Amino acid sequence: MAASISGLLKPWTPRVFLVRWSRYNPYYLEPEVSKEAYSRPETELSAEEKEQRELKALRPIKAATSGVSSSVFDDPVISKFINMMMEHGNKVLAREIMTQTLENIKKKQVEKYHKASEGEREAIECNPYTIFHQALENCKPVVGLASIQKGGKYYQVPIPLTDNRRRFLAMKWMITECRDNKHRRTHMYEKLSQELLAAFGKEGNVMKKKYELHKMAEANRAYAHYRWW
Amino acid sequence: MAASCVRTVGSFLGKCMTCSSSINTVATQVLLSRQVCVSSALCRKNLAAAGPEKFTLEYIQKQVEEYEIGKRYLANMMGEDPENFTQEDIDRSITYLFPSGLFEKTARPLMKHPDEIFPKQRAVQWGADGRPFHFLFYTGKQSYYSLMHDLYGKILKIEKHQDRLRAKGLFSQDAELIHFWDDLEGRRKTSDSSLILRDCGSGHITVNGQDYLQYFPVLQDREQLMFPLQFMGVLGRFNLECKVSGGGRSSQAGALRLAISRALLSFLSEGDGEAMRQAGLLTPDPRVRERKKPGQEGARRKFTWKKR
Numbered sequence: 001m002a003a004s005i006s007g008l009l010k011p012w013t014p015r016v017f018l019v020r021w022s023r024y025n026p027y028y029l030e031p032e033v034s035k036e037a038y039s040r041p042e043t044e045l046s047a048e049e050k051e052q053r054e055l056k057a058l059r060p061i062k063a064a065t066s067g068v069s070s071s072v073f074d075d076p077v078i079s080k081f082i083n084m085m086m087e088h089g090n091k092v093l094a095r096e097i098m099t100q101t102l103e104n105i106k107k108k109q110v111e112k113y114h115k116a117s118e119g120e121r122e123a124i125e126c127n128p129y130t131i132f133h134q135a136l137e138n139c140k141p142v143v144g145l146a147s148i149q150k151g152g153k154y155y156q157v158p159i160p161l162t163d164n165r166r167r168f169l170a171m172k173w174m175i176t177e178c179r180d181n182k183h184r185r186t187h188m189y190e191k192l193s194q195e196l197l198a199a200f201g202k203e204g205n206v207m208k209k210k211y212e213l214h215k216m217a218e219a220n221r222a223y224a225h226y227r228w229w
Numbered sequence: 230m231a232a233s234c235v236r237t238v239g240s241f242l243g244k245c246m247t248c249s250s251s252i253n254t255v256a257t258q259v260l261l262s263r264q265v266c267v268s269s270a271l272c273r274k275n276l277a278a279a280g281p282e283k284f285t286l287e288y289i290q291k292q293v294e295e296y297e298i299g300k301r302y303l304a305n306m307m308g309e310d311p312e313n314f315t316q317e318d319i320d321r322s323i324t325y326l327f328p329s330g331l332f333e334k335t336a337r338p339l340m341k342h343p344d345e346i347f348p349k350q351r352a353v354q355w356g357a358d359g360r361p362f363h364f365l366f367y368t369g370k371q372s373y374y375s376l377m378h379d380l381y382g383k384i385l386k387i388e389k390h391q392d393r394l395r396a397k398g399l400f401s402q403d404a405e406l407i408h409f410w411d412d413l414e415g416r417r418k419t420s421d422s423s424l425i426l427r428d429c430g431s432g433h434i435t436v437n438g439q440d441y442l443q444y445f446p447v448l449q450d451r452e453q454l455m456f457p458l459q460f461m462g463v464l465g466r467f468n469l470e471c472k473v474s475g476g477g478r479s480s481q482a483g484a485l486r487l488a489i490s491r492a493l494l495s496f497l498s499e500g501d502g503e504a505m506r507q508a509g510l511l512t513p514d515p516r517v518r519e520r521k522k523p524g525q526e527g528a529r530r531k532f533t534w535k536k537r
Contacts, residue, residue: 023515031509035460038504056507063487064509066449066479069456092447 028062029055033070067091077133077167084171100189102128105196125200135199139170139206143217148226157226158217173206174199181205284347292343299340316341415488417514420476422484426492430468436485437472450482457490457510461501487513 032038042050067079078098086094105128113124125131144165145156161169178191198204300319304311307322319340327338339346355361365371365378394400414423434441434454445451458464469489473481490510494502505511519528526532 023517028512031507031512033460033508038507057503061507061509061512063512063514064456066453066483069452070460070508071452071455074452091449095449 024062025060027059029059031061031064032056033064033068033074035070075129077136078129080167081132081136081171084168085175097188097192100187101192101196102132104189104193105131108193108197131200132196135196136167136170136174138199138202139174139210140166141169141210141213142166143214144169145213145217145220146227148223150226155223155226156216156220157223158220159227170206170210173209177205177209281348283350286352289343289347292347296340296343303340413488413492415484415486415491415513417483417487418476418480418517420473420480420484422471422473422481422488424469424471424485424488424492426489426496427468427470428466428496430466432465432467434469435471437474441469441471445478445482447478450478453482453486454489456486457493457505460505460508460510461493461497463493463496467496483514486510 067083068074068076082091082094082098085097106126109124109126109128109131113121113126116124125134141161143158144161146159147154148157149155174192174195178188178195182191182194195204195206199206300314301311303319303322304314306326307318309318323338323340329337331337354363354366361367363371363375365374368374391400413426414421416422436444441451441454445454454469455464458467471485471488473485475481476484487510490505493505494511497505502511521528524532
């Protein structure tokens with residue numbers, strides 16, 4: 001009898017399908033996949049991290065998704081970008097495009113490296129992952145606009161964006177720009193690599209879009225007080 | 230109803246064979262008392278409250294006696310040997326004496342041993358003074374706990390025996406339990422997998438008889454297979470022999486990953502097991518395909534909204 005009662009109190013996963021709910025009980029915590037997080041000793045952690053660790057020891061953990069692994073080649077930002085590029089669930093193709101893009105970036109940079117003189121060689125970045133991250137950082141907008149209704153009219157009000165939203169917008173602009181505004185006959189990886197290298201150098205259409213958004217936000221600065229959150 | 234059949238048959242045979250009058254009168258009395266009924270509604274209520282019919286031990290013993298006597302009479306009637314009259318002979322005789330055209334076999338006249346007819350009832354667990362017979366009656370599961378108790382007694386005796394042998398120097402431990410292999414299962418979506426993990430190997434992985442490079446041409450699936458091994462840093466140490474069925478390629482890889490993580494648990498320390506759990510390797514993924522709902526095109530997608 002005692003066993004059945006404690007069984008009801010544990011976080012349970014219902015067998016029946018629940019509409020509009022996550023299949024996990026909200027009690028479950030997100031998994032931590034990187035190996036380094038577990039090799040850090042107690043002394044290096046701050047108070048919150050210690051609390052987090054203790055909490056993790058007590059609570060159940062969600063299963064790791066099939067896109068993540070603990071290998072050194074796995075990057076959460078790149079995985080997110082691949083998922084955003086994916087269409088109709090064709091992860092194989094999206095991943096292929098990504099690897100070809102990185103390869104292309106590397107090729108171009110290495111070509112530039114060999115052609116450049118001694119002094120310039122140090123400045124050229126050859127690692128495609130750093131180029132990707134830096135380009136995405138450069139594309140991230142700082143403020144966004146929200147449509148707020150006041151007195152019958154809709155105003156575009158500048159609002160601060162969360163980190164996730166900024167990353168999402170940067171990736172979205174990159175992908176849409178490559179899909180729509182480039183020449184039809186070029187491959188996606190070619191278009192992406194061109195755009196990423198341009199963003200790395202703070203040029204290109206995506207950077208233009210970001211600057212336009214910033215200008216609009218600056219122009220509508222007067223309405224900033226319409227934001228109530 | 231079967232009970233009444235037996236009674237009627239037994240009493241009929243008794244009447245035929247001029248048995249003792251006591252059985253006759255009891256039978257007739259029982260029959261008479263049965264027929265008198267106060268009112269149908271009351272009868273129904275009483276029957277519902279009483280639950281299944283309970284028969285006393287004496288009553289069942291009496292039924293057994295009647296059955297035995299009736300068997301002998303039947304054998305005499307059929308002109309056969311009463312000592313060696315088996316159940317098949319009884320059935321044959323009854324079908325001969327009481328031919329029935331009923332299609333429902335269970336409705337035909339029946340003469341069987343009362344143990345087969347009356348439902349088995351649990352004998353009363355306590356004596357006349359109210360004290361239970363078994364010493365573990367008040368645990369609620371007396372047979373279970375008495376079994377555990379006996380088992381523990383036997384284990385203690387074995388250990389005592391071992392100590393005695395060790396004192397004499399005759400006790401030799403068997404070969405150390407080297408944990409060679411582990412056989413475990415994993416599930417994801419609709420895929421089932423089972424694998425055998427062998428220690429001191431070279432890192433070969435075989436899936437359904439094929440090499441894993443051939444079975445999983447996509448890099449992501451192979452990454453998932455290697456995930457728990459790489460997380461623990463034991464990539465080249467184990468040989469895997471996997472069987473997987475059902476689902477698609479990604480869910481098969483996920484099922485195998487779960488099976489590998491579970492199998493690794495027994496080879497590693499507790500701290501590593503805890504690290505694996507926090508990495509999300511040991512939780513079975515509960516996500517499955519959401520059903521399509523009526524009035525919508527898919528699970529979430531609604532039909533195109535038209536204003537009119």
